[in-house]
Amino acid sequence: MDVRRITINVAGRVYPLNxxxxxxxxxxxxxKQIEAMIKDFELNFDVRDKQDALAMCxxxxxxxxxxxxxANEKNINASNDRLMKINQLLEDLEK
Structure with missing residues (x-):
């Protein structure tokens, strides 16, 4: 497996990751999305510090x-229901 060492900046701190x-x-x-969310929270809400912004994120x-x-569970259940109906129709055709 190809592993890379990168650094991610979140809330003014640098995090090295493998x-x-x-x-x-x-x-x-x-x-980048987290950084954008932090900036948005800081601009639009009464955020006292980065901890508050991170909690909101x-x-x-x-x-x-x-x-x-x-939503995924609902879609899976709906798909399973449809597949069971299709399977029943196919079984009925085989009879």
């Missing part, structure tokens, strides 16, 4: 992840 090459672009993108990202997970 990451699989396939994940490097994603980590850099997420790092964590809440927003966690909420987004949970909403996506629920």
């Amino acid at each position: 990451v699989p090459a396939a994940e490097e672009e994603t980590l850099r993108k997420v790092g 964590a809440l927003k990202l966690g909420t987004n992840a949970e909403v996506s997970a629920k």
